[in-house]
Amino acid sequence: MTTTTPRLPGGTWTLGDRPVSRFGYGAMQLTGPWVVGPPKDHDEAVAVLRDAVAGGITHIDTAETYGPRVVNELLHEALHPYADGLVIATKVGARRDARGGWPTAREPDQLRAQVDDNLETLGVDVLDLVNLRLGDADGPVAGPIAPAFETLVDLQQQGIIRHLGVSNATPDQVDEARGIAPIVSVQNMYNLANRQDDPLIDRLAAEGVAYVPFFPLGGFSPLQSEVLSTVAARLGSTPMSVALAWLLRRSPNILLIPGTSSRAHLSENIEGATVVLSDNDLLDLEGIGG
Numbered sequence: 176m177t178t179t180t181p182r183l184p185g186g187t188w189t190l191g192d193r194p195v196s197r198f199g200y201g202a203m204q205l206t207g208p209w210v211v212g213p214p215k216d217h218d219e220a221v222a223v224l225r226d227a228v229a230g231g232i233t234h235i236d237t238a239e240t241y242g243p244r245v246v247n248e249l250l251h252e253a254l255h256p257y258a259d260g261l262v263i264a265t266k267v268g269a270r271r272d273a274r275g276g277w278p279t280a281r282e283p284d285q286l287r288a289q290v291d292d293n294l295e296t297l298g299v300d301v302l303d304l305v306n307l308r309l310g311d312a313d314g315p316v317a318g319p320i321a322p323a324f325e326t327l328v329d330l331q332q333q334g335i336i337r338h339l340g341v342s343n344a345t346p347d348q349v350d351e352a353r354g355i356a357p358i359v360s361v362q363n364m365y366n367l368a369n370r371q372d373d374p375l376i377d378r379l380a381a382e383g384v385a386y387v388p389f390f391p392l393g394g395f396s397p398l399q400s401e402v403l404s405t406v407a408a409r410l411g412s413t414p415m416s417v418a419l420a421w422l423l424r425r426s427p428n429i430l431l432i433p434g435t436s437s438r439a440h441l442s443e444n445i446e447g448a449t450v451v452l453s454d455n456d457l458l459d460l461e462g463i464g465g
């Protein structure tokens with residue numbers, strides 16, 4: 176399932192029917208504070224997106240709720256018409272309220288409206304990959320997902336969604352979705368310090384489904400660990416680089432979508448994720464999450 180690409184660390188993964196770089200890009204950071212409003216530096220945001228694609232990244236994660244609209248409109252401005260091999264993944268299942276909150280919005284008419292909004296802001300006729308975002312801001316919440324997921328399956332059958340995934344999901348919800356229709360990815364919070372999905376990742380790897388960790392660098396609270404800093408110093412690297420390299424090593428079905436609003440960090444992350452971890456490094460890093 177994986178092949179080597181000379182340009183980006185991690186090679187490629189076939190997401191549904193299309194090969195994507197395992198080193199992708201998460202676009203949520205291209206807004207104002209708390210994912211509301213325009214970015215501080217509009218031109219830099221556009222440049223980050225163009226650099227990402229010029230550097231070989233073919234998997235970008237977005238959502239119409241980022242801004243809202245802001246990130247999708249930036250993607251359109253920077254990259255439309257989209258390159259043939261580029262896969263843009265988006266999410267539905269929440270909306271934004273006046274205080275910047277993320278209330279659930281998973282009724283069928285709400286999901287259809289969100290799919291339409293994504294089509295419009297991205298400027299496409301078909302969405303490459305739509306994740307049904309479950310749970311709430313605190314994480315996954317157990318419970319049935321059938322009515323919401325079936326709405327997306329219906330839109331997929333109408334031809335306006337190519338592939339489906341789930342996000343912020345419990346393992347049971349992943350199974351429930353897969354009992355209804357094929358999914359190509361699960362996007363959950365996971366990083367060196369948050370290892371709750373270890374069994375799920377291994378199971379999905381065996382079944383050819385991608386696992387896309389959000390907050391790979393810790394998100395709003397950057398990863399901080401003495402062990403991580405020690406391993407990074409030993410390798411002449413940085414904690415962020417080691418965290419990304421570890422994810423690429425963790426399992427071949429892991430696709431990275433680290434977020435950044437800066438070209439300097441983007442290239443630092445791409446370069447940094449090439450760092451080679453020894454068995455000793457891996458043993459030390461294993462201790463952080465458990």
Ligand SMILES: NC(=O)c1ccc[n+]([C@@H]2O[C@H](COP(=O)([O-])OP(=O)(O)OC[C@H]3O[C@@H](n4cnc5c(N)ncnc54)[C@H](OP(=O)(O)O)[C@@H]3O)[C@@H](O)[C@H]2O)c1
Pocket residue numbers: 200201202203204236237266308342343362363388389390391392393394395397415432433434435436437440441443444
């Ligand atoms: N499905 C969901 O519910 C969900 C939830 C959250 C996020 N996501 C997706 O996951 C993606 C990744 O998550 P994220 O962006 O929130 O968190 P992240 O990738 O873990 O971390 C991003 C943060 O790390 C900083 N950073 C990046 N590279 C750095 C470097 N080399 N040195 C120092 N700081 C660095 C960024 O700041 P700078 O901008 O200054 O570089 C930013 O503050 C998002 O972009 C979004 O697409 C999905």
